[in-house]
Amino acid sequence: MFSGLSAFPLSPLSEAGIDEAAFARLIERLATAGVDSIGALGSTGSYAYLSRHERLRIARLAVQHAGDVPVVVGIGALRTRDVLELAQDAQTSGARGVLLAPVSYQKLSDDEVFDLFDTVTRSLSVPLCVYDNPATTHFEFSDELHGRIAQLPNVASIKIPGVPTAPGAAQVRIEQLRALIPRHVTIGVSGDAFAATGLNAGCEAWYSVIAGLFPQIALAIIRNAQAGSVEEASRLSERLAPLWALFLQYGSLRVTATAAELRGLVSRPCLPLPVKSLHGDVRQRLASMLDELEVA
Structure with a gap:
């Protein structure tokens, strides 16, 4: 489950609530494509903006529509108490694993982060992936801290x-x-x-934003890497360089949400306010880019 391609879909929503039908279609699209796992409620899934009830509903829908594809559910929250409740919700929903980021408002110390993972992993009956994402959590793991956490029960993967x-x-x-x-x-x-570079260097998994929307192109990259076709995996990734540049400039969530709107996979708006999808010239540039890259 924590190897191969893990696709992280959007959680399409508006201020009126979750677009359950659109979310179900996104999950079924991933299952049909043959991804190795589905990561619900990652950063692309806007987990930090959702209530506990909304997160439970998303988790249940993901499991319901994923077929035989294992679902990993994000459980990050500000308080350990809330993380434990979300972990229980994920497990009762049928998730096969959980993903935990050290979310905080106050900057956390290494010992505080270790204690968080120590407490949570001891309460789990499913494996956990450590979510190392300093761009959103503003916490930087050292390799030594990863080494300590990796010794804990139920830790199965590290998402660098x-x-x-x-x-x-x-x-x-x-x-x-x-x-x-x-x-x-x-x-x-x-x-x-x-x-592509990480897979060619020995990473066993790719936790992917683009796969949550366009799984076929991501599968082509990872299957070539897994087969030892280093140059082809790199070529396929380099072809998407204009898209990666937009990710860097505007954030992968906004770009992916806009692409989903442009391709008619979700309604507009699909992000939790105040976050918005792209508009104006950059939206048109993305539309042209998707046509040129022939992604669907």
Whole structure:
């Protein structure tokens, strides 16, 4: 479950509520494509903006429509108490795993983050993926902290934020982390622009934003990497460089949401206010880009 392609879909919603029909279609689209797992309520799923009730509903819908594809549910929240409640909700919904980011308002210390994972992992009956995403949590894991957390019960994977762009440096980065964690704990790359390099450097998983919307193109990249076709995996990723540039400039959530609107997969608006999809010239540029790249 914590290897291969894990696709992270949007949670389409407006101020009126979750668009359950659109979300169900997105999940079924991923299951039909044959992704290895589905990551509901990741950052692309706007988990931080949703109530506990909304998150439980999303988790249940994801499991209901995923078929045989395992669903991993995000459980990050400001308080340990809330994380424990969300973990229980995820497990009762049928999730096969959970994803935990150290969300905070006050900057957390290493010991506080370790205690969070220690408390949560001991209450779980499903495996956990450590969500290392400093862009949103503003907490930076050291490799040593990853090593400590990876020894805890039920920890099965680490989702790292990216790798160096040079292949040799990326391989060194993965080897350094691998030396500190047990063999059964997988390393998964996120940050879609880094995926091919990370996979070619030894990452076992790709936790992907673009796969949540356009799974076929992501599957082509990872299957080539898994088959040892390093150059083809890199070529397919480099072809998407204009899209990766928009991710960097505007954020992958806004770009992905806009692409979903443009392709008629969700209604507009589909993001929780005050966050909005792209508009004006950049929206038109993205529309042209999607046509040129022939993504669907």
